[in-house]
Amino acid sequence: xxxxxxxxxxxxxxxxxxxxxxxxxxxxxxxxxxxxxxxxxxxxxxxxxxxxxxxxxxxxxxxxxxxxxxxxxxxxxxxxxxxxxxxxxxxxxxxxxxxxxxxxxxxxxxxxxxxxxxxxxxxxxxxxxxxxxxxxxxxxxxxxxxxxxxxxxxxxxxxxxxxxxxxxxxxxxxxxxxxxxxxxx
Amino acid sequence: xxxxxxxxxxxxxxxxxxxxxxxxxxxxxxxxxxxxxxxxxxxxxxxxxxxxxxxxxxxxxxxxxxxxxxxxxxxxxxxxxxxxxxxxxxxxxxxxxxxxxxxxxxxxxxxxxxxxxxxxxxxxxxxxxxxxxxxxxxxxxxxxxxxxxxxxxxxxxxxxxxxxxxxxxxxxxxxxxxxxxxxxxxxxxxxxxxxxxxxxxxxxxxxxxxxxxxxxxxxxxxxxxxxxxxxxxxxxxxxxxxxxxxxxxxxxxxxxxxxxxxxxxxxxxxxx
Numbered sequence: 001x002x003x004x005x006x007x008x009x010x011x012x013x014x015x016x017x018x019x020x021x022x023x024x025x026x027x028x029x030x031x032x033x034x035x036x037x038x039x040x041x042x043x044x045x046x047x048x049x050x051x052x053x054x055x056x057x058x059x060x061x062x063x064x065x066x067x068x069x070x071x072x073x074x075x076x077x078x079x080x081x082x083x084x085x086x087x088x089x090x091x092x093x094x095x096x097x098x099x100x101x102x103x104x105x106x107x108x109x110x111x112x113x114x115x116x117x118x119x120x121x122x123x124x125x126x127x128x129x130x131x132x133x134x135x136x137x138x139x140x141x142x143x144x145x146x147x148x149x150x151x152x153x154x155x156x157x158x159x160x161x162x163x164x165x166x167x168x169x170x171x172x173x174x175x176x177x178x179x180x181x182x183x184x185x
Numbered sequence: 186x187x188x189x190x191x192x193x194x195x196x197x198x199x200x201x202x203x204x205x206x207x208x209x210x211x212x213x214x215x216x217x218x219x220x221x222x223x224x225x226x227x228x229x230x231x232x233x234x235x236x237x238x239x240x241x242x243x244x245x246x247x248x249x250x251x252x253x254x255x256x257x258x259x260x261x262x263x264x265x266x267x268x269x270x271x272x273x274x275x276x277x278x279x280x281x282x283x284x285x286x287x288x289x290x291x292x293x294x295x296x297x298x299x300x301x302x303x304x305x306x307x308x309x310x311x312x313x314x315x316x317x318x319x320x321x322x323x324x325x326x327x328x329x330x331x332x333x334x335x336x337x338x339x340x341x342x343x344x345x346x347x348x349x350x351x352x353x354x355x356x357x358x359x360x361x362x363x364x365x366x367x368x369x370x371x372x373x374x375x376x377x378x379x380x381x382x383x384x385x386x387x388x389x390x391x392x393x394x395x396x397x398x399x400x401x402x403x404x405x406x407x408x409x410x411x412x413x414x415x416x417x418x419x420x421x422x423x424x425x426x427x428x429x430x431x432x433x434x435x436x437x438x439x440x441x442x443x444x445x446x447x448x449x450x451x452x453x454x455x456x457x
Contacts, residue, residue: 100414179359
């Protein structure tokens with residue numbers, strides 16, 4: 001199954017997909033990595049809503065030209081570093097997470113029924129940039145440009161592989177099981 | 186050549202090498218990725234590898250860094266013993282990196298390790314060695330955090346199995362280091378010496394003929410089936426490089442330096 005999803009993405013939309021499906025996202029996504037996760041969970045005045053939001057694990061390379069931001073490269077970062085905070089942001093309403101490398105079994109369980117994890121090929125910073133139309137806003141710049149939250153307008157962002165679905169299945173876990181079986185050989 | 190101009194020439198060459206490494210994937214790596222894309226039988230693994238190759242082409246055509254993690258530059262400098270260098274090399278590398286950060290541009294992601302606040306100190310590593318001749322030979326390798334984070338070192342007991350440690354390290358890393366990876370293994374020397382051995386192998390060309398142990402390790406790693414981006418396939422690694430050095434009879438240090446598919450490298454030689 002392959003389709004274009006428009007944000008905000010609702011849990012009902014997410015539940016239609018299973019691992020192996022391909023998705024493209026159009027609309028608004030928010031970058032967030034290590035520091036942004038900690039910051040947005042502790043900030044009572046969080047300037048954006050996590051309800052039905054799409055979080056992109058990315059620390060883009062962005063430069064400021066006078067008053068505008070220019071994206072140079074914006075591929076995904078390793079998602080596993082955000083394992084700890086992810087069940088909490090999902091609890092607060094996040095319905096889609098884009099990243100690379102997969103997430104823990106605790107995260108897989110926390111996504112059940114309401115969120116999915118989408119893999120974008122790691123290292124493909126220019127490919128990702130091509131699908132970003134505009135920087136809409138930026139929050140938490142005190143964390144630095146890499147760690148800040150960038151609100152991005154994207155069009156047909158993808159191809160994104162449903163790598164962990166909302167039904168408790170993870171491609172990474174399936175691969176891990178078969179890899180483990182060959183370890184001793 | 187005056188003092189100033191030798192330093193300036195060195196800085197200019199270093200910036201050019203950084204730009205080349207960040208924006209153009211070396212031919213040997215591109216060819217290895219293209220071979221892997223052909224060899225993969227699964228549709229998913231093939232598509233990921235073709236996406237990577239497309240990204241590489243786009244980056245080269247637009248002159249932009251291929252990955253937003255513009256990494257940590259690791260320099261290897263071989264200084265000909267007949268060369269006379271009248272400037273501070275480390276300081277010149279730092280200046281080149283600072284200028285390159287604005288020119289290419291590169292991402293500013295250096296932080297103080299304790300406070301985690303942005304650091305203004307340039308982030309790079311450099312190995313210096315003396316060789317024959319009258320030239321200064323410089324190699325640069327760009328190391329991303331995803332692959333550096335899963336690299337590992339073990340002080341094994343001499344009776345323990347080296348291959349098991351290597352395989353387990355790759356297994357544990359899964360999709361995190363952006364496979365297909367390049368695996369540098371340093372065996373012997375000391376605690377830090379083994380890490381240097383491992384890291385230095387990553388400067389090698391993928392064209393270099395592999396020995397029997399390297400070929401065997403590559404096969405066993407690829408049999409793990411982790412595949413491109415950890416999503417399954419027969420290409421988990423493109424190459425395995427091994428370097429050994431003598432060690433104490435009571436010791437067996439083994440270091441595994443993992444590099445992502447974006448095996449960004451460049452080099453230059455100058456007479457100063």
